[in-house]
Amino acid sequence: MLEVMELPTPEAGPGQVRVRVKAAGAQPYDTAVRAGWLPPGIGDELPRIPGNEFAGVVDQSDTIPIGTEVLGFTQLGGYAEYVVVGADQVAPKPAGLAWEIAGGLTAGVQTAEIALDTIGLKEGETLLIHGAAGSVGHAAVQIARRRGARVIGTGRPDNHDFLRELGAIPVEYGEGLRERLAPLGRIDAVVDGAGGQALDLSVELVADPARIVTLVDHGRAAQLGVMTTQGVRTAERLGRYARLVADGEFTFHVRRAYPLERAADAHREIETGHGRGKIVITVA
Template structure:
C-alpha cells in the first residue's frame, strides 16, 4: 500500500526519546502517512540508515524485506528445502530469494525472461511464466516443491497449489480474498525496526541486494502508480523529495 515506508533525517524528537536524535539519518515504516515532507512516527518504528545505503534504497526497503521475511517465517522454510517464488524479480520477491538462500534453501523464481539474469545474480533458478509452467518447474525440481510464495496470483497460484503438497506452506501476497477458501496463507506478523536495520546493514556490507527500478519526484506520484500498475519491472518504485 502507498505511504507505508520512508527514509529521512530526524527533525525533532519527543520528551523521553532516547537512541534517536535530531539530525540522525533513519529509515522506517508507517501506515499510509509517508507521502509527505514530514511525518511523525514512534521512535520504535525507525532504524539507523547506514551511510552506504542510498536514500532511494532506504526509502523503499521496508516493505520488501519485512514482507519477505514474515512470509518465509510463516512458510517455515529451512535448509535443504525448495521454495517456489512467483514474481521473484519484484522487491518482495528479490528479498525473499536472498533470505531463503541465506537459510540454505533452493529457490526457483518465476519472472519474465528479461529478468532471468537478475534472478541468477541473487541466487534463484529462473523459470518463465505462462503455459507449461507446471511442467517447467517439475523438471527443475524433480524432488518436489516444499513451499510457495505467490507474488503474482491467478495461474501462478494455481500452479503452486498443484506443486506444494501442504497448502499451509503457500503464502499469497495477491489473492487475499481467496486465501481462506483455498487453504493457503497470507502474511502474518508485525514489522520491526530490528528487522529493517538488520537488512539495511547487510545491504551496506554488500551482502544483500535491493534494486530500485525507478525514483519519481513526489509530485510525480501518479506516474509512479501507473508504472506499478503495469505489473512488470524489476525492483522497487520509490518517491523522492
C-alpha cells in the same frame, strides 16, 4: 486521485519522532489506498496520504537526537515532506546506504522475511517464488538462499540473469509453467507474488497448502487453504537488512525514482504488474 497539497506540518508527541522525508517507497499497498481501500484501524478522513515506508532525517523528537538519519515504516503518510511515527518505528540509516534504497527497503525485506517465517522454510527445502524479480520477490530469493534453501523463481526472460545472480533458478512464468517446473523436482513451499493461475498451480504442486503464502490473492486464501503473511514489521529487522545492504552483503534493486509531484506516474508503473525491483518517490 493523487494531488500535491499543502497541509499543516505535523508535530511529534511524547515517544514519537518527526522525520523530514528524503524518499518513500511506492507499492501496490499505496495504489489500493489511492483506490479507496482503508488499512486496518484507519478512519475514512480525507485527505489521505499514501506511503507506509520512508527514509529521512529526524528533526523533532524527545528520544532520538535531532539530525539522525533513519529509515522507517508507518501505515500512511510517507508521501510527504514530514511524517510522524513512534520512535520504535525507525532504525538508523547506515551512512553508505543511498536514500532511494533506504526509503523503499521496508516493504521488500520485512514482507519477505515475514512470508518465509509464515511458511516455516527450512534448510534444504525447495522454494518456488512467483514474481521473483519484484521488490518482495528478489528479497525473498536472497533470504531463502541465506537460510540454505534451493530457490526457483518465475519471471520474464529479461530478468533471468538477474535472478541467477541472486542464486535462484529462473523459470519463465505463464502458459506451460507446470511443464517447465516438472524437471526441477519437488517443491516444498511457495511465496506467491502473482496470484490467479500461478496460485492455483501452486496448490496443485505443494502437498500442504499451509506451506504456500500469497502476497496478492488475499480474497481466495481461505478458500484455497493457503496463508497470508502473519507477523509485524520491526525496527530491529529493518536495521539488520539496512546494514546488510550497506555492507554489500544483500542486494536491493531500485528500478526507478519519481519526484513527489510525479507520484501518479509511479502508481501507473506499479499497476502494470511488471518490473524489476522497487519504485521510489523522492521527496527532498
